[in-house]
Amino acid sequence: xxxxxxxxxxxxxxxxxxxxxxxxxxxxxxxxxxxxxxxxxxxxxxxxxxxxxxxxxxxxxxxxxxxxxxxxxxxxxxxxxxxxxxxxxxxxxxxxxxxxxxxxxxxxxxxxxxxxxxxxxxxxxxxxxxxxxxxxxxxxxxxxxxxxxxxxxxxxxxxxxxxxxxxxxxxxxxxxxxxxxxxxxxxxxxxxxxxxxxxxxxxxxxxxxxxxxxxxxxxxxxxxxxxxxxxxxxxxxxxxxxxxxxxxxxxxxxxxxxxxxxxxxxxxxxxxxxxxxxxxxxxxxxxxxxxxxxxxxxxxxxxxxxxxxxxxxxxxxxxxxxxxxxxxxxxxxxxxxxxxxxxxxxx
Amino acid sequence: xxxxxxxxxxxxxxxxxxxxxxxxxxxxxxxxxxxxxxxxxxxxxxxxxxxxxxxxxxxxxxxxxxxxxxxxxxxxxxxxxxxxxxxxxxxxxxxxxxxxxxxxxxxxxxxxxxxxxxxxxxxxxxxxxxxxxxxxxxxxxxxxxxxxxxxxxxxxxxxxxxxxxxxxxxxx
Numbered sequence: 427x428x429x430x431x432x433x434x435x436x437x438x439x440x441x442x443x444x445x446x447x448x449x450x451x452x453x454x455x456x457x458x459x460x461x462x463x464x465x466x467x468x469x470x471x472x473x474x475x476x477x478x479x480x481x482x483x484x485x486x487x488x489x490x491x492x493x494x495x496x497x498x499x500x501x502x503x504x505x506x507x508x509x510x511x512x513x514x515x516x517x518x519x520x521x522x523x524x525x526x527x528x529x530x531x532x533x534x535x536x537x538x539x540x541x542x543x544x545x546x547x548x549x550x551x552x553x554x555x556x557x558x559x560x561x562x563x564x565x566x567x568x569x570x571x572x573x574x575x576x577x578x579x580x581x582x583x584x585x586x587x588x589x590x591x592x593x594x595x596x597x598x599x600x601x602x603x604x605x606x607x608x609x610x611x612x613x614x615x616x617x618x619x620x621x622x623x624x625x626x627x628x629x630x631x632x633x634x635x636x637x638x639x640x641x642x643x644x645x646x647x648x649x650x651x652x653x654x655x656x657x658x659x660x661x662x663x664x665x666x667x668x669x670x671x672x673x674x675x676x677x678x679x680x681x682x683x684x685x686x687x688x689x690x691x692x693x694x695x696x697x698x699x700x701x702x703x704x705x706x707x708x709x710x711x712x713x714x715x716x717x718x719x720x721x722x723x724x725x726x727x728x729x730x731x732x733x734x735x736x737x738x739x740x741x742x743x744x745x746x747x748x749x750x751x752x753x754x755x756x757x758x759x760x761x762x763x764x765x766x767x768x769x770x771x772x773x
Numbered sequence: 774x775x776x777x778x779x780x781x782x783x784x785x786x787x788x789x790x791x792x793x794x795x796x797x798x799x800x801x802x803x804x805x806x807x808x809x810x811x812x813x814x815x816x817x818x819x820x821x822x823x824x825x826x827x828x829x830x831x832x833x834x835x836x837x838x839x840x841x842x843x844x845x846x847x848x849x850x851x852x853x854x855x856x857x858x859x860x861x862x863x864x865x866x867x868x869x870x871x872x873x874x875x876x877x878x879x880x881x882x883x884x885x886x887x888x889x890x891x892x893x894x895x896x897x898x899x900x901x902x903x904x905x906x907x908x909x910x911x912x913x914x915x916x917x918x919x920x921x922x923x924x925x926x927x928x929x930x931x932x933x934x935x936x937x938x939x940x941x942x943x944x945x
Contacts, residue, residue, distance in 0.1 A: 477912070477923065479908060479909070479911065479912045479915075479923050480922070480923050480926060482908050483905065483908055483909065483923065483926045483927055483930055484926075486901065486904070486905055486908070486930055487930050487933075490901065490930070490933070490934055490937060491937075493939075494937050494938065494939050500892065500894075501894050501897070501939050502891065502892045502893065502894055502896075502897045503892070505888070505897055505901065506888050506889060506897065509884075509885075509888045509897070509900065509901050509904060510885055510888055510889060512904060512908065513881050513882075513884060513885040513888070513904050514885075516877075516881050516904065516907065516908045516911060517878070517881055517882075519911065519915075520874070520877060520878065520881075520911050520914060523914050523915045524866040524867075524868065524874060524914060525866060525867045525868040526865050526866040526867060527865065530865060530866065
C-alpha cells in the first residue's frame, strides 16, 4: 500500500469525525456516519487493492453505491462520469500492457490522465451540480473526500504501468490539465453566480494545483500535491460543510473570521496552502522556470474567489465556530511545520 | 459474441434486448478469457453476465426495443467501433490473446458510449455490467493464470448492478 494514500484515508477519517462532531444543527449524524463510513471503507478498499484491476472494480462499486443513494440528480447523471472514468482507466491499462507500437503506450498515458479527471469531476469531465444537493450525494464527495486517496493510487499505478516515454507524456498531460483546472476553477469561483457552485469550483481549482504537482515529477511536486490534498480534505471540505447553512440563507458577512478563512482558502502564509505553493514553485523552477511564472500567475487568481467564499461562510456560532477554529489551527500547524505530514508519507 | 452482445446493449432500449445483450457479452467474454482465466474465472464471468441479464429482465422499459427509430448513429457506432476494435486488437497490437483484446476493447468502448448517450437507468446499468466484466477479463492480458479473485469481483459487481435498489431523485 502506498503510504501517502493510507495517510489520505486517515485524513478522510479525521474529516468525517470533525464533521460528525461539529455538524450543523439539523443534520442527521446517523446518515452522515453511514454514508461517510461507506465512503471511507470504499476508499480504503481502493487503496488496499492488491492490483490496479481490482482497484478499478472497487471504484466501479463505489460509484454504483454513491449513485444509488438519494440525491437531487438522476441516477444516470451521477453514475455516468465515474463509469466513464473506470472505462478510460481500463482502456489505458489494456494499452499499457499489450505489445505494440510506442504510440499505443502514449494513448495509455492519455487514458490514465483523462480517466483521473473524469473520476474526480475535473475539466474536461465536470460533473453536473445541484447547489441544494446534500454533500454526500454531490460531486463534492468525489472532489473532497474519496478523490484524494483514489487519485494517488491511480497516479502511482499508472506510473508503474507506463514506459519512461509514456510516463513523460502522462506527466505533461497532468500538467496541462492542472493548469486548465487552476485557471478555470479559480475564475469560476470568483465569477459564478451561485455561492455553492463557487465552492465546488474552488475544489476544482485546488485540484489544478494537485495535478500540476503530480505532473512535476520531482520530489517537491509530489510533496506540494500531498499538502494541497491535505488542505482539501481537512480544510476546504469541512469549511464547505460549515458554510452550507449560510450559503442557503444567502448570508454574507465581513468579519475578521471571514478574512481568516479567505486567507486559509487562498493559500496565504502561514496556512498549509502557502507551503504547498512554495514547494510547487520550487519544483517548477527546477523543472522549467517559465512554468513557475505561469503557476505563480495562476495562484494570484485564488484571491478574489477566496474572499468571496470567506464572506459566504457567515458568522459561525457554537459548534461551527469550534469546527472552523480547529480547521484553521490545523492548517496553520501544517503550514508552519509540514514535515510530520510528509514523513508519514515517506516523502 | 462479446461484440454482438455489446452491440445489442448499444442498439436496445427495452429490457429484453438489454438482457440478451448483457448475457451474450458475458458469455462471449467468458469464452475468450478461458485460456488465461481458466475454468473458475471464465465461469465467474459467465455467471456474472447471466445474473446481470436476469436482473435486467425484471426492470426497465418493456419489450425488446431493438433498433428503435433514430438509431442509425448507434448502428454506425457498432459497425465502425467493431472495426476499430478489431484493427487495434489484431493489427496494431501483437502477441497471444487477440480475441480477448478485441472483446475487451469492444465492451469497454461500447459500454462507455452507451453510458454517455443514455439517461435511462437500466441502460446505464447494463453498460456498467459490460465494463465490469471487461475489466475483469482484461486481467488475463497482464497475468495469465492469475487468481480467480478479480474475475469473481467483476462478476459480483456486474450481477449486483442489476439488483441494487435505486432511490429516485428527490426535490428536497
